[in-house]
Amino acid sequence: MAQQTSFPRQDIQVLLLEGISPRAVEAFRSAGYTRIEEHAKALPQDELKRRIAEAHIVGLRSRTQLTADVLAEARKLLAVGAFCIGTNQIDLSAAKALGVPVFNAPYSNTRSVAELVLAEIIMLLRGIPARNMQCHRHGWSKSAGGSHEARGKTLGIIGYGHIGTQLGLLAESLGMQVLFHDIETKLALGNARPAADLDDLLQRADVVSLHVPETPATKLMFGSVQLQRMKPGAHVVNASRGTVVDIDALAAALHSGHVGGAAVDVFPVEPESNTDRFESPLCGIDNVLLTPHIGGSTLEAQDNIGLEVAAKLLRYSDNGSTLSAVNFPEVSLPEHAGSHRLLHIHRNVPGVLSAINDIFGRRGINIDGQYLRTDPQLGYVVIDVAVDSLQSNELRNELAAIPGTLRTRVLF
Ligand SMILES: NC(=O)c1ccc[n+]([C@@H]2O[C@H](COP(=O)([O-])OP(=O)(O)OC[C@H]3O[C@@H](n4cnc5c(N)ncnc54)[C@H](O)[C@@H]3O)[C@@H](O)[C@H]2O)c1
Ligand SMILES: O=C(O)[C@H](O)COP(=O)(O)O
Numbered sequence: 001m002a003q004q005t006s007f008p009r010q011d012i013q014v015l016l017l018e019g020i021s022p023r024a025v026e027a028f029r030s031a032g033y034t035r036i037e038e039h040a041k042a043l044p045q046d047e048l049k050r051r052i053a054e055a056h057i058v059g060l061r062s063r064t065q066l067t068a069d070v071l072a073e074a075r076k077l078l079a080v081g082a083f084c085i086g087t088n089q090i091d092l093s094a095a096k097a098l099g100v101p102v103f104n105a106p107y108s109n110t111r112s113v114a115e116l117v118l119a120e121i122i123m124l125l126r127g128i129p130a131r132n133m134q135c136h137r138h139g140w141s142k143s144a145g146g147s148h149e150a151r152g153k154t155l156g157i158i159g160y161g162h163i164g165t166q167l168g169l170l171a172e173s174l175g176m177q178v179l180f181h182d183i184e185t186k187l188a189l190g191n192a193r194p195a196a197d198l199d200d201l202l203q204r205a206d207v208v209s210l211h212v213p214e215t216p217a218t219k220l221m222f223g224s225v226q227l228q229r230m231k232p233g234a235h236v237v238n239a240s241r242g243t244v245v246d247i248d249a250l251a252a253a254l255h256s257g258h259v260g261g262a263a264v265d266v267f268p269v270e271p272e273s274n275t276d277r278f279e280s281p282l283c284g285i286d287n288v289l290l291t292p293h294i295g296g297s298t299l300e301a302q303d304n305i306g307l308e309v310a311a312k313l314l315r316y317s318d319n320g321s322t323l324s325a326v327n328f329p330e331v332s333l334p335e336h337a338g339s340h341r342l343l344h345i346h347r348n349v350p351g352v353l354s355a356i357n358d359i360f361g362r363r364g365i366n367i368d369g370q371y372l373r374t375d376p377q378l379g380y381v382v383i384d385v386a387v388d389s390l391q392s393n394e395l396r397n398e399l400a401a402i403p404g405t406l407r408t409r410v411l412f
Helices: 022-030 045-052 092-097 110-125 128-136 162-173 198-204 224-229 247-256 299-319 352-362 393-400
Strands: 003-005 014-016 036-038 057-060 079-082 154-158 177-181 207-210 235-238 261-264 288-290 339-347 367-374 378-386 405-411
Touching: 014 022, 022 036, 022 299, 057 299, 079 299, 110 128, 110 162, 110 207, 110 235, 110 261, 110 288, 110 299, 128 261, 128 288, 154 162, 154 198, 162 177, 177 198, 198 224, 224 247, 247 261, 339 352, 352 367, 352 378, 352 393, 393 405
Parallel strands: 003 405, 014 036, 014 057, 057 079, 154 177, 154 207, 207 235, 235 261, 261 288
Antiparallel strands: 339 378, 339 405, 367 378
């Protein structure tokens, strides 16, 4: 039989990993959720499996790998919150197949990334990484050689989304010309112009900055071929995902001098915690700025993300709304004061809705409100009925036993 839950907020176990902002914890507490377990870092997979088995709500960032294997242990799980933008660390299809919506924060740290990248562009154009290293080694090389103003230079942005567009506007305020390449048709902001194609962008840009998500199509999309197409001496910035750039090819292009410098925030393999050693072929190359995946790590961004994702999780837990879920049919629901609410999540197979309606009809329960969203895999039905109409265990068992049902939940 499909999982059936209906319990008070103080019984809902919230597991928050990877040092999620205290603002999220405050939001859960002030909504009446008291069972909150916090961890400052990601958990090893075995421990994650043990902890997730008890959790109703899980919050994580980019480090935790929520694989199908881990999700299989999450028998009580209602929802997942990615307190970041990327959701590539979560097996979204496996979560969906279990009837678990995943929410993220698509905007809250984008300004922080754009600001960092802008600063890095100036640093690279002035050759600061190597000069900084030289001074640390007691060297002194006061010279204008290889140093350039950003004004008048061309920035090529690959992936013109929330971060790419903000970066473009900030770069224009320095007098840079902005070219972009995206797989979607995008509205060009300010004086930015779409490049004819990726090759065109690579051949014209003085700095290339990557802002694409991790997808099968972006995996290693930036390798030796793309690096060789760049102008000699041009710079590369990657604050997107470590899998997007062939890091060995980038190291080789830096060593050969074809690429003038690089700023890299994300890596194909990142340390599991702050106590683990960081290894990369880029370590020790003087004209490279390395940062430990902190593009979105400002206090402002983390606080905003904490509030945004906690609010989405609370809204789903208390009200059933799935608005802005990344793997689930989206339903925005009104408050249900004065009624009780059934949430019914099922595989999208014929007959489920009529079976639900039959059950209510046979029992003479009037439906006050009904909301339905489906996609090819999943159906999500929400039904509001008079207070106390859903108290019967027998009724709830009958609803949960409808073939195709994944989960049912009653909000009293
Ligand atoms: N370093 C960090 O701390 C940090 C912080 C936030 C986000 N990120 C990463 O940055 C990525 C981008 O963030 P965003 O908010 O701008 O995302 P977004 O979804 O708003 O924009 C991504 C853009 O890339 C485009 N795109 C997708 N595939 C492409 C391809 N193959 N070629 C060209 N364009 C392609 C999309 O059409 C979209 O316009 C995130 O997915 C995340 O992985 C990193
Ligand atoms: O996807 C994101 O938003 C960024 O990569 C930031 O991830 P983080 O929260 O783990 O720093």
